[in-house]
Amino acid sequence: MTDPDVTYPEHPSTAWQTALTMLQEVEPPFVPDGFHAMTVVLEYPPGDPGAPPHRHSGPAFGYVVEGEMLFELEGEPPRVLKAGEAFWEPGGDVIHYQDGNNRPDVPVRFTVTMLCAPDQPMFVLVPAEELAERKDRRVARPA
Template identity: 60%
Template sequence: MILSADSGSTYENLLTQTPPFLPEGAHFMVGVVTVPPGDPGSGPHRHTGPVFGYVLEGEILFELEGEEPYPIKAGEAFWEPGGEVVHYQAGNLREDIASRFVVCMACAPDVPMLTFLEPEEIRERDHLRHPSARQF
């Protein structure tokens, strides 16, 4: 799609998603996450609101609670609903380079944008993971 008759700028839609909710009084954060070569990424965690992302470089293994883990390559977009849904992994599938992705997060006020699960909760919720990703 051309954005203006006076410009050669174009727009390409990468992802359309209606989030299930936005936290009351939400603010938005945009950041870049860099995952070192072969690194498993952050541990299981939650976000207070929806997260949208775009992989800039490399390839990550992405897993949300209940979904089969899948690779996302540079140039591809992703999203997660936030709230009670656990984000299990966004590990770097590349051993030779860092993977980098941009995230835009809707965050509840006065709450950390990311909350890690304790080991006990990870075990208790294991049955909610896709069968291919269960650990217990």
């Protein structure tokens, strides 16, 4: 990450040298020319189910700041993400089923950076008819 031959003896701190913690590293799918990026913060109250099933025009990378999120993507089992955990989704055709608050007693707050395809909305709700057509792609939650 840094060039070992470059030093700053007059700099008042060395904390920056060990401050980085890798949360996730992925190779996202193709990103089209002309895309733009957007970073948002979402906060749901205790027990809130979050957004209805939706998709994003490009990949999204997120981090749970506080609370617990119930996270579910098409083709993957639902999972609980806790504060300090990162997540990502490929975007495009993949349905994002859940991003709700997993806890009934505290809010959940998370950030998401989305790479948005040009001239397309970053958030599109999936119609009930399409959900029914693709129900075989949804993984059941373990009992």
